[in-house]
Amino acid sequence: MMKKLIRLMSVLTVATLAACSSLAPQQPSQGTGVNAQNAIQRTGKFALLVFDKTQDKNTDSVQGNFLWNGVGENVVLDLSSPLGQTLARVEVLPGYSKLTRSSGEVFEAPNPDALVAQVIGQEIPVSGLRYWIKGQKIPNQPLIEESHDNAGKLTSFKQAGWDVTMSDYDSIGPTKFNLIRNQTTERIKIRLIVQ
Secondary structure (H helix, E strand, O other), X not given: OHHHHHHHXXXXXXXXXXXXXXXXXXXXXXXXXXXXXXXXXXXXXXXXXXXXXXXXXXXXXXXXXEEEEEEXXXXXXXXXXXXXXXXXXXXXXXXXXXXXXXXXXXXXXXXXXXXXXXXXXXXXXXXXXHHHOOOOOOOOOOOEEEEEOOOOOEEEEEEOOEEEEEEEEOXXXXXXXXXXXXXXXXXXXXXXXXX
């Protein structure tokens, strides 16, 4: 059971690029440069559900809160339990990604996708989240079955192995996300609600 929970948290932590712990959330840098103009902060709730196709049932689920701080290409994602206990932090810089669990255990890799593969032993592309959270597509990757709302904003598409639905845009991007990844033996569903 503990291995399943660790696996779930690792998928979600690195996917929504990010016990009682006092890891303090980092704030985006303040300034007037290009990075400050590209700063984004999102807070909200997440839920993750794994359906095992071989057993024909839901096998794992987890939910909680997230704090996403992005400045340019840098991202810090903090995940906490519904009661506010820090679960993990993910830090992404160009050429470097790190996951720190509340226990102090640290994993490092050159990018978020490699970090997921290292932590859970399975390749699950997650680097698209940095674009999707702003309502954008991953550059240089095709969108399949793309839909837009009346304002021309993306509402649903398939990209990088994920079926993505997003809605309720604010000035930064969508505030509701549903991500589904169908694999041979399991289906992963992630729901994000920005508050």
